[in-house]
Amino acid sequence: QKEVEQDPGPLSVPEGAIVSLNCTYSNSAFQYFMWYRQYSRKGPELLMYTYSSGNKEDGRFTAQVDKSSKYISLFIRDSQPSDSATYLCAIKAGTALIFGKGTTLSVSS
Amino acid sequence: DVKVTQSSRYLVKRTGEKVFLECVQDMDHENMFWYRQDPGLGLRLIYFSYDVKMKEKGDIPEGYSVSREKKERFSLILESASTNQTSMYLCASSLFQGTQETQYFGPGTRLLVL
Numbered sequence: 365q366k367e368v369e370q371d372p373g374p375l376s377v378p379e380g381a382i383v384s385l386n387c388t389y390s391n392s393a394f395q396y397f398m399w400y401r402q403y404s405r406k407g408p409e410l411l412m413y414t415y416s417s418g419n420k421e422d423g424r425f426t427a428q429v430d431k432s433s434k435y436i437s438l439f440i441r442d443s444q445p446s447d448s449a450t451y452l453c454a455i456k457a458g459t460a461l462i463f464g465k466g467t468t469l470s471v472s473s
Numbered sequence: 474d475v476k477v478t479q480s481s482r483y484l485v486k487r488t489g490e491k492v493f494l495e496c497v498q499d500m501d502h503e504n505m506f507w508y509r510q511d512p513g514l515g516l517r518l519i520y521f522s523y524d525v526k527m528k529e530k531g532d533i534p535e536g537y538s539v540s541r542e543k544k545e546r547f548s549l550i551l552e553s554a555s556t557n558q559t560s561m562y563l564c565a566s567s568l569f570q571g572t573q574e575t576q577y578f579g580p581g582t583r584l585l586v587l
Contacts, residue, residue: 372513396574407477407563407578408516452516454576459504459523460531461576465515 367391370453370464379473383440387453387464390434396456397429399438402466403449411451412438443471476500477579479564485585492551494582496564505547506565506576507531507539516563522547554586 370387377383385399395416400408412427414420414436420427426439436453448471453464480495498505506521508531518531520539528539536558540548547566551558561583565576 370515398575400578405581407565407580409578410575413575456574459529460506460518460521463516465513 367457368453368455368462368464371467372465374468374470376470376472377443379443379445379471381443381471383443383447383469383471385438385440385451385453385467385469387436388434389436389455389462391457392431392434394455394457397427397436398454398456398461399425399427400452400454400463401449402452408452440469443469445471445473447471477564477566477577479562479579479582481582482580483583483585485587486551486554487587488555490551490554490586492554492584492586494549494551494562494564494584496547496549496566496579497545498547498566498577499545500566500568500577501544502566502568502577503544504567504574504576505541506567507537507547507549508563508565509533509560510563510581511560519549554584556586558584559586560584 397414399412401411402408414427417431424441428437450466452466454461477498507519508516522541538550564579567576
């Protein structure tokens, strides 16, 4: 079983939709969870950072961690065409990060 | 703002050539990383370094080596490039602050090996 699983999509939604992006992980010892956003032909940039369980909100973005289910989610409210990108979940394992394969999101106007 | 720069955005090399990819960060970060990113495989860690002259193998170090002579610079070396090393190469740096560690990525180098 891979350490981090993420559905690659692609996911297409109309502008204004609520988007849910998800990852599952296998090691219950993981405690630091991140979401990165990567625009086409650019490097990933950190979007959200969560420690342990619970929710964290930043504007239209909410990151959620359910450690009992080993499930992490990113919700995007009122999605915009500028949100079109690949979203990567990442989990801190020692010094390095383990990344999901990324979900490609397209928001149409 | 943290800035991570990579020496080239696009590179075309021939099989068997020695290839150097350079990465520089300007925020005095201890940790630096090299990843490759391929469709369907995601980001995979090649090597990382937590200090000058220190290096650790990542998940896919075969065919690569690294050099970190100065804190701000981390080089990835392909000793004898092969076609299966055609990929997007991403460099990152990070600073551990309390419970949070953020990796900052460069723009990437697209390498084509013919």
